[in-house]
Amino acid sequence: QVQLVESGGGSVQAGGSLSLSCAVSGRTFSIYAVGWFRQAPGKEREFVAAITWSGRATDYVDSVKGRFTSSRDNAKNTVSLQMSSLKPEDTANYYCAAGSKWPARTANKYDYWGQGTQVTVTS
Numbered sequence: 001q002v003q004l005v006e007s008g009g010g011s012v013q014a015g016g017s018l019s020l021s022c023a024v025s026g027r028t029f030s031i032y033a034v035g036w037f038r039q040a041p042g043k044e045r046e047f048v049a050a051i052t053w054s055g056r057a058t059d060y061v062d063s064v065k066g067r068f069t070s071s072r073d074n075a076k077n078t079v080s081l082q083m084s085s086l087k088p089e090d091t092a093n094y095y096c097a098a099g100s101k102w103p104a105r106t107a108n109k110y111d112y113w114g115q116g117t118q119v120t121v122t123s
Helices: none
Strands: 002-007 010-013 018-026 033-039 046-052 058-060 068-073 078-083 092-099 117-122
Touching: 002 092, 018 033, 018 092, 018 117, 033 068, 046 068, 046 078, 058 068, 078 092
Parallel strands: 010 117
Antiparallel strands: 002 018, 018 078, 033 046, 033 092, 046 058, 068 078, 092 117
């Protein structure tokens, strides 16, 4: 089993920045990738970003390229999502997930999920 716990959500004005963290524990040797998804009210969960557990490769949805950066802290077994130039349309509940496949842009590629953290961007 793998456990994931997100933190760092909150409320920020448009143009501001937030950093999310995903603490990963358990059978981390089984992980190949950690992904970030978001879900706004009334909308489907959508892929945002992913990073290989090695940290060597990343992938981003076009709408966040150049604004969001995912990185891994090897010593702490955490994955971060640094978000800048935030827009109101970035408002959603953000989830991190872990899986053993790459590329991994769809939710079915992931086996373990965190509980989510809310990000609200006000205009």
